[in-house]
Amino acid sequence: MPDLPEAASLSWLDDAIPVATRFDDPYFSLKGGLDATRHVFLAGHGLPDRLRDGFHIAELGFGTGLNLLTLALAWQRVRTGNDHLHYTTFEAFPMRPDDMERALAHFPEVAALSGPLMAAMRAGEARFTLAGIAVEIITGDVRDTLPAWAGRADAWFLDGFSPAKNPEMWGEALMGEVGHHTARGGSFATYTAAGHVRRALAGAGFEVRRLPGFAGKRHMSAGVLS
Numbered sequence: 488m489p490d491l492p493e494a495a496s497l498s499w500l501d502d503a504i505p506v507a508t509r510f511d512d513p514y515f516s517l518k519g520g521l522d523a524t525r526h527v528f529l530a531g532h533g534l535p536d537r538l539r540d541g542f543h544i545a546e547l548g549f550g551t552g553l554n555l556l557t558l559a560l561a562w563q564r565v566r567t568g569n570d571h572l573h574y575t576t577f578e579a580f581p582m583r584p585d586d587m588e589r590a591l592a593h594f595p596e597v598a599a600l601s602g603p604l605m606a607a608m609r610a611g612e613a614r615f616t617l618a619g620i621a622v623e624i625i626t627g628d629v630r631d632t633l634p635a636w637a638g639r640a641d642a643w644f645l646d647g648f649s650p651a652k653n654p655e656m657w658g659e660a661l662m663g664e665v666g667h668h669t670a671r672g673g674s675f676a677t678y679t680a681a682g683h684v685r686r687a688l689a690g691a692g693f694e695v696r697r698l699p700g701f702a703g704k705r706h707m708s709a710g711v712l713s
């Protein structure tokens with residue numbers, strides 16, 4: 488039998504924001520979770536305008552699922568007919584469903600979508616469909632699982648913990664794999680503007696731009712595969 492993944496061990500800030508003990512870092516912005524996600528991962532990619540049937544988003548770090556739910560909310564507003572997106576997310580330390588639910592309870596805007604997400608999580612499903620998005624969660628250290636992935640994404644959400652605390656999620660080789668698993672014209676976005684991450688993404692073939700960060704954070708990064 489394969490080893491079960493190690494569940495994330497947490498503490499809570501203000502009883503609302505989960506903080507990973509292993510990385511000593513919060514899962515989402517202390518200032519305005521959903522709006523921060525919209526700023527970095529939707530606007531940073533030119534979404535929802537680019538969304539179309541078959542568009543594939545991939546994410547480094549599934550965490551609470553908040554990025555997925557924020558995307559699903561936007562997709563519900565622009566989706567036509569039976570169109571579907573694909574969402575592949577990579578996670579080494581899955582959160583316990585009770586912890587996910589506790590974190591998501593602070594976002595009433597996504598309440599209607601977090602119910603079905605939690606049902607899939609409690610059933611231990613790694614593949615499920617949520618509001619017109621075919622989701623796959625790939626468990627394991629992304630430095631092993633991404634090179635083995637056969638897919639290519641149109642948009643990458645790079646959402647590891649901060650590069651200083653979670654360097655495994657931002658290394659040169661891994662950013663090279665991100666480039667390698669990006670479709671023609673595809674893009675990346677991330678909240679960080681750390682120089683070594685930007686250089687690694689440029690080395691992976693992206694035209695890297697520095698953009699204004701969310702709410703007081705000076706910069707974020709985004710770019711298109713050149």
Ligand SMILES: C[S@@+](CC[C@H](N)C(=O)[O-])C[C@H]1O[C@@H](n2cnc3c(N)ncnc32)[C@H](O)[C@@H]1O
Binds near residue numbers: 553628647653
């Ligand atoms: C900032 S959190 C992601 C937040 C998430 N996108 C959300 O919407 O809640 C970073 C995530 O990366 C995961 N992670 C850290 N190192 C990893 C690794 N080497 N491989 C895969 N996942 C990793 C952590 O367990 C954590 O869930």
